[in-house]
Amino acid sequence: MNKYYVLVVEDEKNIRSFMQTILTSNGYAVLTARNGEEALMMLSSHCPDLVLLDLGLPDLDGQVFIQRVRQWNQVPILVVSARTHERDKVTALDLGADDYITKPFGTSELLARVRAALRHAAQRSAGQRDGSYVCGGLTVDWEKRRVLLDGKDVHLTQNEYKIVALLAQHAGKVVTYDQLIRHVWGPNVVGDNRILRVNMANIRRKLEHNPAEPQYLFTEIGVGYRMAEGD
Numbered sequence: 018m019n020k021y022y023v024l025v026v027e028d029e030k031n032i033r034s035f036m037q038t039i040l041t042s043n044g045y046a047v048l049t050a051r052n053g054e055e056a057l058m059m060l061s062s063h064c065p066d067l068v069l070l071d072l073g074l075p076d077l078d079g080q081v082f083i084q085r086v087r088q089w090n091q092v093p094i095l096v097v098s099a100r101t102h103e104r105d106k107v108t109a110l111d112l113g114a115d116d117y118i119t120k121p122f123g124t125s126e127l128l129a130r131v132r133a134a135l136r137h138a139a140q141r142s143a144g145q146r147d148g149s150y151v152c153g154g155l156t157v158d159w160e161k162r163r164v165l166l167d168g169k170d171v172h173l174t175q176n177e178y179k180i181v182a183l184l185a186q187h188a189g190k191v192v193t194y195d196q197l198i199r200h201v202w203g204p205n206v207v208g209d210n211r212i213l214r215v216n217m218a219n220i221r222r223k224l225e226h227n228p229a230e231p232q233y234l235f236t237e238i239g240v241g242y243r244m245a246e247g248d
């Protein structure tokens with residue numbers, strides 16, 4: 018059986034062994050590193066399928082780690098961050114981390130994030146991108162540039178469509194405010210989340226049966242948005 022290799026980079030012994038236990042008992046092969054330098058060495062010697070990265074490492078800033086890795090390696094990186102490091106987490110995503118999980122987290126959350134990151138990486142390497150996203154009653158067809166809800170066309174503005182299409186292409190993953198703003202309004206717009214929030218409120222009114230209890234579009238407070246994983 019071919020196991021996925023997960024590299025856990027974490028200096029705190031308790032959290033490291035907690036993650037190791039969960040992952041091992043769920044069929045993953047686990048490598049561990051206690052600091053950034055060790056992790057960089059293990060990355061090049063073992064080529065893991067996924068990295069779980071604690072942002073607060075003793076020797077190397079987690080963000081520096083991501084930058085260095087991304088120069089030569091596209092391995093999915095799942096950032097593990099403390100709630101107090103909100104801004105670091107966002108920067109990590111903007112630098113090329115794939116997703117994040119906030120401490121303290123539960124077993125099922127960790128496993129779900131790991132599965133999603135591995136699935137995205139597999140799709141990316143296979144160059145697979147179906148022409149559409151389907152989740153329950155919602156369909157986003159980015160070849161025809163159409164959005165359907167319960168079989169009916171949803172009329173979105175150009176910018177609303179761009180936002181929905183990007184989120185659907187990254188379904189299951191968080192997309193940061195900056196990534197969305199750059200995608201829709203271009204690289205020269207100074208980050209202003211307000212216009213994004215206005216667009217998002219309009220999108221939710223059009224796509225969600227009850228915007229207060231969203232089915233498709235979730236807010237990650239202080240970070241960005243996440244679209245539900247497709248069917």
Ligand code: CA
Nearest residue numbers: 028071073074
């Ligand atoms: Ca730490």
